Amino acid sequence: MSAAVAPAPAALEGAIARVNRTLATHAGAVELDSVSAEGSVRMRFTGMCAGCLLRPVTLERIVAPELRRVAGVTTVAAPGARVSPQALERLGRLPGRLSSARQDRQTSTEGGDL
Amino acid sequence: MIDGLFVFDHVIHVYDMDDANLRADRPDAESARVQLLESGRRARPPGYMADVDFARRWTIEDVYEMVFVDAPTDMAMAQVVPLFDWYEDLFSPISSQHAMAAAYPDRVLFCGGVDPLYRGLGDALDQLDHQVRELGARSIKFYNGHLPKSWSCDDEQLAYPLYERCRELGIDVLQFHKGTPIGLQDVESLRPVDLQRPARDFPDMQFVVHHLALPYLDELINIASRFQNIHVSLTGVFNYCLVAPRRVQEIVGRLLAEVGSERLLWGSEAALLGSPGPYLDAFMALEIPDDLQDGYGYPPLTRDDRRLILGENFARLMGIDPTAARARIEENAA
Numbered sequence: 001m002s003a004a005v006a007p008a009p010a011a012l013e014g015a016i017a018r019v020n021r022t023l024a025t026h027a028g029a030v031e032l033d034s035v036s037a038e039g040s041v042r043m044r045f046t047g048m049c050a051g052c053l054l055r056p057v058t059l060e061r062i063v064a065p066e067l068r069r070v071a072g073v074t075t076v077a078a079p080g081a082r083v084s085p086q087a088l089e090r091l092g093r094l095p096g097r098l099s100s101a102r103q104d105r106q107t108s109t110e111g112g113d114l
Numbered sequence: 115m116i117d118g119l120f121v122f123d124h125v126i127h128v129y130d131m132d133d134a135n136l137r138a139d140r141p142d143a144e145s146a147r148v149q150l151l152e153s154g155r156r157a158r159p160p161g162y163m164a165d166v167d168f169a170r171r172w173t174i175e176d177v178y179e180m181v182f183v184d185a186p187t188d189m190a191m192a193q194v195v196p197l198f199d200w201y202e203d204l205f206s207p208i209s210s211q212h213a214m215a216a217a218y219p220d221r222v223l224f225c226g227g228v229d230p231l232y233r234g235l236g237d238a239l240d241q242l243d244h245q246v247r248e249l250g251a252r253s254i255k256f257y258n259g260h261l262p263k264s265w266s267c268d269d270e271q272l273a274y275p276l277y278e279r280c281r282e283l284g285i286d287v288l289q290f291h292k293g294t295p296i297g298l299q300d301v302e303s304l305r306p307v308d309l310q311r312p313a314r315d316f317p318d319m320q321f322v323v324h325h326l327a328l329p330y331l332d333e334l335i336n337i338a339s340r341f342q343n344i345h346v347s348l349t350g351v352f353n354y355c356l357v358a359p360r361r362v363q364e365i366v367g368r369l370l371a372e373v374g375s376e377r378l379l380w381g382s383e384a385a386l387l388g389s390p391g392p393y394l395d396a397f398m399a400l401e402i403p404d405d406l407q408d409g410y411g412y413p414p415l416t417r418d419d420r421r422l423i424l425g426e427n428f429a430r431l432m433g434i435d436p437t438a439a440r441a442r443i444e445e446n447a448a
Contacts, residue, residue, distance in 0.1 A: 044342065050339065050340040051336050051337075051339040051340035051372075053372070056371075056411065079339075079342075079373065079374030079376065079377075080339045080371070080372050080373065080374060082370065082371055082374065082413045083371060083411040083412070083413055084402075084407030084408065084410075084411050084412055084413050084414065085407070085414075086404075086407055086408040086411070087407075087408075087411030
């Protein structure tokens with residue numbers, strides 16, 4: 001499936017900067033690895049996020065919802081943050097300020113197979 | 115190819131475990147050979163190749179048949195193991211691995227091997243020059259656990275000059291036997307933790323860790339998940355698909371979740387562990403069961419994962435286009 005609109009680099013950079021303000025509270029960060037023609041965004045965790053067991057939670061609850069607000073982004077994935085459908089379902093049931101995550105995810109994370 | 119997927123076996127060995135290659139001055143040589151042969155026997159299915167004498171000097175024809183005729187392998191890397199402790203000419207000698215690559219240039223790459231404790235650092239550096247410039251090595255293998263003394267992979271005096279010379283020679287994929295000592299060396303000398311500093315200090319180089327560094331799997335996964343230039347070789351892992359599939363499911367599921375399939379590499383360890391055919395079939399049939407997906411959050415093993423693990427990851431490290439490589443193989447076979 002082709003993206004209707006290719007993600008604008010500036011918009012992606014802005015979203016990543018907003019995410020990183022949150023992750024900085026844990027001395028972690030994400031950086032952009034690649035964007036495909038279909039709008040699949042691949043991120044890389046750095047700092048204290050690198051190797052953290054909670055990367056799937058961070059990706060699903062903080063990183064992916066923010067990036068999916070950028071027009072043209074269809075999926076968001078990162079090495080070390082890939083989990084099972086059952087785990088995704090549980091993450092989607094978490095309450096919190098990013099409650100739109102579940103709805104976003106249903107249309108976007110199936111391609112996050114890293 | 116298997117099910118349309120390119121198979122690049124990144125570690126095979128043309129062994130020499132013949133009596134004539136055992137060091138007469140080492141009383142522990144025979145027990146070390148027995149231990150290695152036993153580990154291979156245990157990793158093969160019961161009765162599989164039971165009539166084959168593995169304690170011999172394998173020929174390149176033997177290994178070719180095992181890897182490319184009896185299994186759907188497209189390409190492989192013949193690796194030196196610079197383990198000199200019990201063998202006169204290493205137990206996976208330089209000459210045999212090079213001969214295999216020279217005989218089958220469209221299918222086999224040569225991985226050299228050196229050790230700074232063998233004949234000193236100067237000799238190891240000279241060997242690097244020789245193996246890369248003269249013999250065409252595309253990667254270098256290290257084995258740092260020895261008796262009575264080991265070296266550390268983050269030793270700036272012994273190890274770093276080797277990495278720097280590799281870099282000068284255009285070699286950017288370095289491979290390390292970790293864990294699973296071949297003999298009675300201290301297992302902790304083969305912990306993977308000493309690869310962290312090199313991975314930081316040589317960010318342009320790729321470090322491949324073999325054998326899951328067992329029993330240090332937790333350490334390896336932590337390191338590989340933090341360092342993007344650490345790659346995990348699955349050598350020997352899929353052999354246990356036939357014996358202990360649950361254990362393999364747990365290991366592969368965890369690696370998929372915490373490291374990602376883009377840095378996992380298929381390796382068969384033929385000839386010691388037999389033809390890769392049965393293990394390739396077992397890997398293709400391997401699934402991450404629902405209870406592991408549910409209870410541990412491990413993702414399913416997809417066709418894309420298999421494609422990357424079986425061949426495309428190592429092809430990428432070697433700068434090889436799988437489609438072009440396959441076409442060349444078929445053209446030469448016609």
